[in-house]
Structures are given as structure tokens and as C-alpha cells.
Amino acid sequence: MTRSFADRHIGPGRDDLDQMLVTLGVQALEDLASRALPAGIMDGGGLEGLPAAATEHEVLAELAELAKANTVATSMIGLGYYDTLTPPVLVRNLLENPAWYTAYTPYQPEISQGRLEALLNFQTMVSELTGMDIANASMLDEATAAAEAMTLLRRASKAESFRLVVDTDVFPQTRSVLQTRAESAGIEIVPADLSGGELPSGEFFGVLAQTPGASGRVSDWTGVVQAAHERGALVAVGADLLALTLITPPGEQGADVCFGATQRFGVPLGFGGPHAGYLAVRRAHARQLPGRLVGVSMDADGDIAYRLALQTREQHIRREKATSNICTAQVLLAIVAAMYAAYHGADGLRAIARRVHGHAVSIATGLDGAVVHDQFFDTVLVHVPGSADAVVAKAKSRGINLRLVDADHVGIACDEATTQAHVAAVLESFGTAAVSESAQPVSESAQPAPIAAIETRTSEFLAHPAFTQYHTETAMVRYLRSLSDKDIALDRSMIPLGSCTMKLNAAAEMEAITWPGFARVHPYAPAQDAPGLLQVIADLERWLSDITGYAAVSLQPNAGSQGEYAGLLAIRRYHLDRGDSERDTCLIPSSAHGTNAASAVMAGLRVEVVKCRDNGDVDLDDLRAKIADHAARLACIMITYPSTHGVYEHEIAELCSLVHDAGGQVYVDGANLNALVGLARPGRFGGDVSHLNLHKTFCIPHGGGGPGVGPVAVRAHLAPYLPGDPLEASSHAVSAANYGSASILPITWAYIRMMGADGLRRATLTAIASANYIARRLEGYFPVLYTGEHGMVAHECILDLREITRQTGVTVDDVAKRLMDYGFHAPTMSFPVAGTLMVEPTESENRAELDDFIEAMIAIRAEIDQVAAGVWPVTDNPLRGAPHTAASLVGAWDHPYSREVAVFPRGLGHARAKVWPPVRRIDGAYGDRNLMCSCPPVAEFAQ
Structure with missing residues (x-):
């Protein structure tokens, strides 16, 4: 008998399932559904539009064609995304290893010591490179790390002002996400050119800058930091960790907070993600630091042991008093970055940085007189009046994507994958006649004059044995194995975690994510470079709409928490556009996920808790009373269905009607959608918006606490309020890349394609x-x-x-x-x-x-x-x-x-x-x- 993929995915065979059903006193699975779910919400699941189930090999062939349709150009766009050479030892033994990617968040530290040690290495790497005291265990991406830095500055500052000065040379996608967060937090962003070292007039609580900037400029922020501190403001600086191997780190310049991304440390471009952001602070702000923090403790025998520190900061504990809704991290990608640093060591990283900078110097030398900045690391900004389009087109014809800044400027970013041939091709695109002279091969030990101009770092970094002992493949393989042996992941055992859905992440689903056609495409590459990826995205948007009963889906949110936030922002903006500015109250049952309340507060809503009955259901009498109390101010209710208590509440349709009748919207948390797929659709039984957890219901692996994808799905009237392209003004973006963690979407695409309706x-x-x-x-x-x-x-x-x-x-x-x-x-x-x-x-x-x-x-x-x-x-x-x-x-x-x-x-x-x-x-x-x-x-x- 030929087995389908569904037969391989679903554990109990037919005979075993029959025995289980006998224990339950039902004849068939359909009988079980009729006893568990309210009849009024069951609608067949809306799966008619899905393609018929395909085999693993058929799906891999389809994905291969989609990957082949993408153009893997030489990416020299930059803007925080750089091609990188992931060591094969890390690809095979970490990124593609189920012992690492199927692990759960280390809430049980005794059987999570391996990934906790790896995350401690990540924190050490970040804190030492940035010159800060403490770093957390990663953020969702650089832009969301910047947004968390902004709100951290506001909490930690003693200033009464709600104004934040943001340097104009910060990445545009970072500015976009900052603006989205600032609007709901009541923060006014004041853009300013800080290159001259002068701060704008007036009061402000903080300053946010970046080095190197979007233009490539390397800045010493010491003077700005001193001036800000004198005026009672705190300073956050975004910094490129590879550049920090050469230039003075922000911590040594006096910065209070440092943020950024670790993508170029071995993590593929992936059309935008997933990538591990980072956030680091002075020790004085350690308890303000959002996200997870790995700490050193001891066990019952007095031996050193690792665990998550200060867990009272976790948002499921703090609920509406939370200062952030970030309840996860990018663990798998953070570990890749940490192991990349361990494999190369300080000297190796410094050599890579010098080579990258040397290529940029070669380009700048060849374009003498047209380069805007004299201090840069990897990115050269070139002034070509009226010719920028032509230059970019010529480079494109040579297989290279440059950044079109405007009609007069082109940005060129070098990275670890840049070669001397790329440098020569870039110079030819500008029509320079000095290619052979200016584009000489760059030695890692050579010290051209411009290198000396930026190489100002004197402090040591990465001297711990974790970064000095594993520079051979033999040593690294054994280190990775020794760590994974300390953990329990799905490759060793069932992980029966309620609310977390730790199910099979099939090898066929995972195989495509490291293929170059998906992994090596820049998120801001021309659309014609990514038709295969865009097809995967379009298919998923359509399939998820069918499965949920909603009209539109955005795949931009790169975690469930971001999906919640985006959905609530859509509701808030919908009310504001209708002139209902007073509708700012979000009703949340007492049983709800803690991130629900945290997300509501972040979206500018006030939380009002609705009681639950003794049987766990929402108390409809209390709901009616709360609606009456807040009728004019009711924005929405957030419910989880099936409930957080693990039951299908039979009054769900009435609950939705009560809120709609009062002018509110219904947010159905899709955390438990895996108990609805094919049976009932929240967009049809009363929901206006839901976020979905692709890392739960749709098989993206947990990765030890990330990666994840949290798409937001809405009914038609909310579709205009979904997050937009972060490179466009007023996009209300919630993450740095338009399609979030795009490179792992083939996992869910493959799962749905192989399972069928x-x-x-x-x-x-x-x-x-x-x-x-x-x-x-x-x-x-x-x-x-x-x-x-x-x-x-x-x-x-x-x-x-x-x-x-x-x-x-x-x-x-x-x-x-x-x-x-x-x-x-x-x-x-x-x-x-x-x-x-x-x-x-x-x-x-x-x-x-x-x-x-x-x-x-x-x-x-x-x-x-x-x-x-x-x-x-x-x-x-x-x-x-x-x-x-x-x-x-x-x-x-x-x-x-x-x-x-x-x-x-x-x-x-x-x-x-x-x-x-x-x-x-x-x-x-x-x-x-x-x-x-x-x-x-x-x-x-x-x-």
C-alpha cells in the first residue's frame, strides 16, 4: 500500500486510531468533531480551493522550479542585508539539524543546557562587540530591535518629553517601524541630520542614530552622546557587528543602548528573514531589557548551569503591565550567528571585515571625486548627477544589484561574498577607465590608507574559550554535538506542550529553505528577481484566506506577537478613520494569552478584563456588563478559540454578536487554529481579524524559541489597514522586510501542498x-x-x-x-x-x-x-x-x-x-x- 504524506505526518495508524476512539466512546473522527465543536460554527473548513495533495518528491520538484525562477544576483544593495558565506559545517550540523531546529523554548533549563550555552555565547558576542554590559538572547529583526530600544529609552529616561531625535541616516525600514510604534506609544519622532554633531533645539528623551548609516557613513557619536546626556536624554545606536571589529564600539562612545542585526554572521539573506536582531544595554538598564535573557546560575549540586533570567519580565506574566509584547526571540538564527563567530574567532572576523572594507576602498578609489563620504566601512555612496538609473541598469546587466538612492546617487555595499571580479564589474558600470589600476586584489593584511582612517578599535573581544577553541571543522562538529546532546528536542521525544503545538517538521518541508534560489535573494531586490518567491507568497496568502475564511492576509509579521500587534493596529486605525477616536478599549478574557494584553497596550488600547466562569468559558453576563460600561469606547474583544483552557466554547457566536452589536470588532487569536483547520473558520463564525502561528499550526519548526511567522488575516473592511512595504512612507510596517521571514515560507507551502484538504x-x-x-x-x-x-x-x-x-x-x-x-x-x-x-x-x-x-x-x-x-x-x-x-x-x-x-x-x-x-x-x-x-x-x- 502506498502511503500518502498525510499518512507519514499523522502518527496514529488506522488500527491504533480505532482503539483510541473506542476509549473515547465514539465510532469515528467525524463523530468526535460533532461532540466537541458547536454545530453552529462547523462549515466544512473551506478547503475546496486548495490543490490536491502531492507527494514529497512532487512538491520538491515544484519548489525547485519556483527556486529556479528566482534570479540569484550579486547583491550589493546593503541597507542592513548582506550576502554571507555560511560555513557548511553550520549548515549541515546546525541549520539543517532537527536536534537544533525542533527544540522548544528553554523553559525547562535542565534539558536545554546546550541551546542555553549557545545563546549565552550569542549574548557574549553582542555585548563584547558593542562594548555594552548586557545583551539579550536576540530580537525579531533590526527594525523591531530599534523600536524596542526607543521605548526602552522612554522608560529609562527621566525626561518628561515624549520627543525622540532620530538621525536621518538611519535605515529607512527602521524609521518606518519606529514610526508605527511611535504613533501608538504617543512618541513624536524628530528627524535630524546629526552628522555635524549638533542636536536640535527643544526637549527630548532620547536620541537614536546608526553606524555605519544608510549612506555608508561611519560616525563617531561621542560628541552627540555627551551633548544628549548633558540635556538629560539617553542615546541608542544601531551598529553593524562586523564593522565593530574595526571601529570603536558605541558602548565605548558612551551610548546607553545598542541595537542591530546579526544576519551577516552566516545567516542567509532569505528575502528578508528570519534573522536575529540584537539589543544591548548598560547594566543599569538590565531590568528594562525586553525579550529573553540567558543567565548563569547553579544547580542542586553547586555546579554552573544556565537558565532564562528574570522571567518575571515575560509578557505572559506581566499582561497589560508589560512593556513589550515580545515573548520570543530568533533562537535558531542567533545560534547560527554565535557559532559563526565561534568558528571564525576574533581574528577571522577582523580579517573578513578588512577584506569587505578593502573592496569598498577599491571601488571608492576607482570612483575618485564622486564618493560622498570619506569615512565608510562597506557601503560607498556615489554622486552621479542624473545618471543613477543608467548606472544601476548597467550593473544589473552584469548580474549585480546596486541601490538606487535617487536620480543622482547610487549606493554600493560590499560583503563577505564580494569578489574582485564584482568590484571590477561595478567600476565598469560607472564607465571608469581605471578598472585595472584601482581594482587590485585586496589582501586581508593590507592596510590601505582609508582602512587606517576607520580602524579605531583598541579593545579586545571574543577572547573566551567559546570563541577560541572551535576553529576547525572537527572541533566545531564535536562542540555542536556535545551541546545538542544536552537537550531534548522532537528528534528524541514527544514534547507535549499545551498552547505550543510541537508537531512534526517534515524533512521534505525543510529541505528547500537553504536552496540559493530562496536563501540568497535580497529583500529589496527588483521584483523581477523573485517571481518564484512571490508565487509562494501569493499561494500562501490565498490558501490561508481559504482556510481561515478571511478576505486578505499579510505575511509581514515575523512572530505571533507581531501578528497580534498588526491586527490590533488595523482595528485601531479602522476606528480612527471612521471618526471613532474614543473607541480605545479592548476586552480580554482573564484566561487569555498574556501577549494579548501586551499587544493591546502597544497598539494604544486600554485593557479591560472579562471574567471567566468556573468551567473556563467567558462569562457572558460579565461581558454584557463590560460592554454596557464601555459601549462608546469599545474597540474590540480579543479571544482565543478554542479557548486557552483547551475547550470549544459553545457560545462563541453569541459572544461575537454581542461585541458587533456594540460597534466593536472581534479579534480571534489564532494560536489554536490547529484545532479548527478543515472544521470551522474564524472569519466565518464572527472574527474580523486573526493572527496565525505558522510555527505551530503550519509546521514551521520552533527552533528553540524562533524562527516564527505570525501572518495577520482580516475581513475585507480591515484589508486597507494591513501593514505595508517598510520602504514606503506611512506603511505602518511592523517588521523590516515586506514579507517578514520569507525564506521559511516554503515550509508551510510544502506542508499545505502535501497534505491537501x-x-x-x-x-x-x-x-x-x-x-x-x-x-x-x-x-x-x-x-x-x-x-x-x-x-x-x-x-x-x-x-x-x-x-x-x-x-x-x-x-x-x-x-x-x-x-x-x-x-x-x-x-x-x-x-x-x-x-x-x-x-x-x-x-x-x-x-x-x-x-x-x-x-x-x-x-x-x-x-x-x-x-x-x-x-x-x-x-x-x-x-x-x-x-x-x-x-x-x-x-x-x-x-x-x-x-x-x-x-x-x-x-x-x-x-x-x-x-x-x-x-x-x-x-x-x-x-x-x-x-x-x-x-x-x-x-x-x-x-
């Missing part, structure tokens, strides 16, 4: 069946907190441990850590209800894996009973001692349970491969009291 619907129904199977099997051991009308859950279930904790002292933390000894990653802890575990099996796990997890949980319940019976004290038992390392078995053993029970709780003969956590339970509080967020000093390492 029937496969997508079957995946949804199987996910519901698997969640209900776990709930039914475990409800006698751990109460299931919420169920729907017929006792069914949706795609996830919440196991309630609160009474167990009250009776025995065993906590959800104890259970989560003990699961590591059984070889499993823990479910989601204490969200959305403290003291609970939220379990989501997805459709990709087969029955054997589900049963193994169920049996592990039953065995853990038996261990809890031993604590309850007094056999083991609450302070010393296998749960409280978990996880147990191999090292913990050596030496004295003074616990009331045996070594075998500690590490082989189901006996030596159990078939599941043993996972050895590398560290014992980590003391997070110690790490927060003793905050260290970069590699330990070399002296400590030597000790």
Missing part, C-alpha cells in the same frame, strides 16, 4: 482525538480541569495538580522535573492556571508514544502516592530530587530511594532510550540575585 482536516481531527485520549486515560489520576458540553476537550487538556499539591506538597515543578528522568519534556506548567499542567500531544505522535507518556504520568502518580503515604518525605523523594544526572550516582547516596529508582524509574529493561539531564535542578533565584548574562570571565574558566 483531506489531510489537513484529518490532522485536526486526530489532534483532537489524541488530546481527548490522554485526558480520558489520565482523568482517574489527575483531574482534567476543563471540558466542553459533552465532556470533551479540544486539542489540549489541563491536568489539575492543585489538590495533590495541597495534600502532599508535590508541585507541578516536581512532576515536570521528574518527567525528565522518564525521558520526556514536561507539558506547559502553570499556564493558564497556576498549579496545573497543560498537555498537547498534536497529531504527529503515534499511539505508542502517547501511551508511553501516559504510563510515565501514571507511574509518577504512584510515586506521589508514596510521598502521601509517608514512605518518602516530601523534602527527599524521587520527584523533589529530580532530575537525576549520571554524576549524581557516583559517591555517597543518602536518599530514601535507590539509585535505580532515581534514574531508571521503569526499570533497566524499559525500551525507551535513557535521557541523561546534564545538570540537577537549577536555582533560578540565585541566578537572578547574582545576574551574569555572558560567558564567565576567562580567569574563572581557567580556574
Whole structure:
């Protein structure tokens, strides 16, 4: 029998699924759907317009043709995006390795030590290159990092002003995203040419500048920083990390905040993303730093261990008091950048920088008299009155894309992939007669006069062993393997995280993303260079519209948080255009994702919380009261469907009608869309806007906390308010590239193309069946907190441990850590209800894996009973001692349970491969009291 891709993607076979359905008391998957979902919202899913399912090889052939349609030109456009030579050892062993790309956010640090160490390397790299004290674990891209820097300056500044001075030489896409964020934050942006060192008059809370600038100019911002500080303002500087290997870093010039991107450190152009942005600050602002921060702590044995620091900054905790809605990072890409730096080391990076700068010098020398700036790193701005179009066209005919600045100026950006032949071709495009003399090969050790003019850095960087020991491929392969062995990813185990949808990321879906036709296209390349990519984008926009029932989709948001923000901005702008400026209240159920409230605040809305009933549903009586209280000010409601409690609320249609009748809009958070695909469409049962998580429902891998894509889908009346091209004025862009993280869109394209309508619907129904199977099997051991009308859950279930904790002292933390000894990653802890575990099996796990997890949980319940019976004290038992390392078995053993029970709780003969956590339970509080967020000093390492 020939198996379809859907058969390969969906875990339970037909016989196993039949047995699961018997456990649930239903005859077929369709019967399960009719019992779980309200009949009024089921509409067949709207999948008729999708193409028929194709095989893996057919889809790869189609993608190959689409990639072939793109022109991989030599990109010399710049503007923050540069071609780079990703070391093959990193492509094969990291970027294309499921041990890295299928990992989850390191909320369980004991089984995330590998990627936490890699992220600590990233933070160290950024902080040392920028000259700052602390860097976070990456941002979504450079423009959003700049927007976070702006709001950080506002929070940290003592100035009362809401004005921010922005240098006119900042990248245009950065200015666009800054303007979008500033409008909803009530910040006035004051553009100013700061090249002369003078600040504009009036009060302002901050200054934001960049080096090198969009024009290529390298600036020393010391004087501007001093002048700003004298006037009570703080300063953020965007900086190119490769340039910082040569020029004085902003931290040494006195800057308070530094931001930028790490794309040119081995991360492909990818038509705009995904790329890891960065944000670094002075130590005084560490607790203002948004996003995730990896810190050094110690475990129960006193050994060094890593974990996420200061987690109270996480936006699901702070909700409407959040200062940002960024709840993720670009982990996989940040790790690529960090390993690129580790592979090359300080000397290697410096050599690359000198070679890049040398090529730019050769171009400038050949165009003597036409170059605008005398200090530049990689980008040369050339003045060619009235001839810019012709020059760009001539370069294009030679296979090179230059930047058309205006009718009189051309920008030329060199990068790691630039060769001497490219330099010669560029000079020929300008008609210079001095090609052979000016375009001499550039030696990495040569020191032409212009290099000396910018090479002002004197401080050391990247001296830690992490950046000095792995310069050979053998060393790097072993380092990467040693790190990944410390983690649990989907290649080792089911990751049953509720709300996170950790399902199969098929190899056929992943294969195309590193192909040059997708990976080496600049986001601002001419449209004729990217017909294949634009076809993938157009197909996805159409397919996602069909699946959701909405009229239009924007793929620009590069994370779910950005999708939320873009959707709420669309609602806010819609009301403002209608003259309803008073409509600024967003109703949010108490059960909602914390980013919902944070996104609403960022969009300029006031949050009003709606109560939930004891069964977890939104309390419609309280909703009616809130609508009455805020009728004239009601902008929208944000709901998650199925709910954050893991059930299909049967009053969803009435809820939507109540809000619409009051003049509000309905935002349906699409985080749980994987429980609706093929069954019901939010755009048809009452939603006006939704964001979708392609990294959940549509198979883009989690990557340890990024990459992600969070498209926003809207009904027709909101379509004019979707984010636009960031290079255009008043675009309301939310990320730097028009199509966000475009290079990973082929993953979702391939998934939908291979699954087809029937496969997508079957995946949804199987996910519901698997969640209900776990709930039914475990409800006698751990109460299931919420169920729907017929006792069914949706795609996830919440196991309630609160009474167990009250009776025995065993906590959800104890259970989560003990699961590591059984070889499993823990479910989601204490969200959305403290003291609970939220379990989501997805459709990709087969029955054997589900049963193994169920049996592990039953065995853990038996261990809890031993604590309850007094056999083991609450302070010393296998749960409280978990996880147990191999090292913990050596030496004295003074616990009331045996070594075998500690590490082989189901006996030596159990078939599941043993996972050895590398560290014992980590003391997070110690790490927060003793905050260290970069590699330990070399002296400590030597000790």
C-alpha cells in the first residue's frame, strides 16, 4: 500500500486510531468533531480551493522550479542585508539539524543546557562587540530591535518629553517601524541630520542614530552622546557587528543602548528573514531589557548551569503591565550567528571585515571625486548627477544589484561574498577607465590608507574559550554535538506542550529553505528577481484566506506577537478613520494569552478584563456588563478559540454578536487554529481579524524559541489597514522586510501542498482525538480541569495538580522535573492556571508514544502516592530530587530511594532510550540575585 504524506505526518495508524476512539466512546473522527465543536460554527473548513495533495518528491520538484525562477544576483544593495558565506559545517550540523531546529523554548533549563550555552555565547558576542554590559538572547529583526530600544529609552529616561531625535541616516525600514510604534506609544519622532554633531533645539528623551548609516557613513557619536546626556536624554545606536571589529564600539562612545542585526554572521539573506536582531544595554538598564535573557546560575549540586533570567519580565506574566509584547526571540538564527563567530574567532572576523572594507576602498578609489563620504566601512555612496538609473541598469546587466538612492546617487555595499571580479564589474558600470589600476586584489593584511582612517578599535573581544577553541571543522562538529546532546528536542521525544503545538517538521518541508534560489535573494531586490518567491507568497496568502475564511492576509509579521500587534493596529486605525477616536478599549478574557494584553497596550488600547466562569468559558453576563460600561469606547474583544483552557466554547457566536452589536470588532487569536483547520473558520463564525502561528499550526519548526511567522488575516473592511512595504512612507510596517521571514515560507507551502484538504482536516481531527485520549486515560489520576458540553476537550487538556499539591506538597515543578528522568519534556506548567499542567500531544505522535507518556504520568502518580503515604518525605523523594544526572550516582547516596529508582524509574529493561539531564535542578533565584548574562570571565574558566 502506498502511503500518502498525510499518512507519514499523522502518527496514529488506522488500527491504533480505532482503539483510541473506542476509549473515547465514539465510532469515528467525524463523530468526535460533532461532540466537541458547536454545530453552529462547523462549515466544512473551506478547503475546496486548495490543490490536491502531492507527494514529497512532487512538491520538491515544484519548489525547485519556483527556486529556479528566482534570479540569484550579486547583491550589493546593503541597507542592513548582506550576502554571507555560511560555513557548511553550520549548515549541515546546525541549520539543517532537527536536534537544533525542533527544540522548544528553554523553559525547562535542565534539558536545554546546550541551546542555553549557545545563546549565552550569542549574548557574549553582542555585548563584547558593542562594548555594552548586557545583551539579550536576540530580537525579531533590526527594525523591531530599534523600536524596542526607543521605548526602552522612554522608560529609562527621566525626561518628561515624549520627543525622540532620530538621525536621518538611519535605515529607512527602521524609521518606518519606529514610526508605527511611535504613533501608538504617543512618541513624536524628530528627524535630524546629526552628522555635524549638533542636536536640535527643544526637549527630548532620547536620541537614536546608526553606524555605519544608510549612506555608508561611519560616525563617531561621542560628541552627540555627551551633548544628549548633558540635556538629560539617553542615546541608542544601531551598529553593524562586523564593522565593530574595526571601529570603536558605541558602548565605548558612551551610548546607553545598542541595537542591530546579526544576519551577516552566516545567516542567509532569505528575502528578508528570519534573522536575529540584537539589543544591548548598560547594566543599569538590565531590568528594562525586553525579550529573553540567558543567565548563569547553579544547580542542586553547586555546579554552573544556565537558565532564562528574570522571567518575571515575560509578557505572559506581566499582561497589560508589560512593556513589550515580545515573548520570543530568533533562537535558531542567533545560534547560527554565535557559532559563526565561534568558528571564525576574533581574528577571522577582523580579517573578513578588512577584506569587505578593502573592496569598498577599491571601488571608492576607482570612483575618485564622486564618493560622498570619506569615512565608510562597506557601503560607498556615489554622486552621479542624473545618471543613477543608467548606472544601476548597467550593473544589473552584469548580474549585480546596486541601490538606487535617487536620480543622482547610487549606493554600493560590499560583503563577505564580494569578489574582485564584482568590484571590477561595478567600476565598469560607472564607465571608469581605471578598472585595472584601482581594482587590485585586496589582501586581508593590507592596510590601505582609508582602512587606517576607520580602524579605531583598541579593545579586545571574543577572547573566551567559546570563541577560541572551535576553529576547525572537527572541533566545531564535536562542540555542536556535545551541546545538542544536552537537550531534548522532537528528534528524541514527544514534547507535549499545551498552547505550543510541537508537531512534526517534515524533512521534505525543510529541505528547500537553504536552496540559493530562496536563501540568497535580497529583500529589496527588483521584483523581477523573485517571481518564484512571490508565487509562494501569493499561494500562501490565498490558501490561508481559504482556510481561515478571511478576505486578505499579510505575511509581514515575523512572530505571533507581531501578528497580534498588526491586527490590533488595523482595528485601531479602522476606528480612527471612521471618526471613532474614543473607541480605545479592548476586552480580554482573564484566561487569555498574556501577549494579548501586551499587544493591546502597544497598539494604544486600554485593557479591560472579562471574567471567566468556573468551567473556563467567558462569562457572558460579565461581558454584557463590560460592554454596557464601555459601549462608546469599545474597540474590540480579543479571544482565543478554542479557548486557552483547551475547550470549544459553545457560545462563541453569541459572544461575537454581542461585541458587533456594540460597534466593536472581534479579534480571534489564532494560536489554536490547529484545532479548527478543515472544521470551522474564524472569519466565518464572527472574527474580523486573526493572527496565525505558522510555527505551530503550519509546521514551521520552533527552533528553540524562533524562527516564527505570525501572518495577520482580516475581513475585507480591515484589508486597507494591513501593514505595508517598510520602504514606503506611512506603511505602518511592523517588521523590516515586506514579507517578514520569507525564506521559511516554503515550509508551510510544502506542508499545505502535501497534505491537501483531506489531510489537513484529518490532522485536526486526530489532534483532537489524541488530546481527548490522554485526558480520558489520565482523568482517574489527575483531574482534567476543563471540558466542553459533552465532556470533551479540544486539542489540549489541563491536568489539575492543585489538590495533590495541597495534600502532599508535590508541585507541578516536581512532576515536570521528574518527567525528565522518564525521558520526556514536561507539558506547559502553570499556564493558564497556576498549579496545573497543560498537555498537547498534536497529531504527529503515534499511539505508542502517547501511551508511553501516559504510563510515565501514571507511574509518577504512584510515586506521589508514596510521598502521601509517608514512605518518602516530601523534602527527599524521587520527584523533589529530580532530575537525576549520571554524576549524581557516583559517591555517597543518602536518599530514601535507590539509585535505580532515581534514574531508571521503569526499570533497566524499559525500551525507551535513557535521557541523561546534564545538570540537577537549577536555582533560578540565585541566578537572578547574582545576574551574569555572558560567558564567565576567562580567569574563572581557567580556574
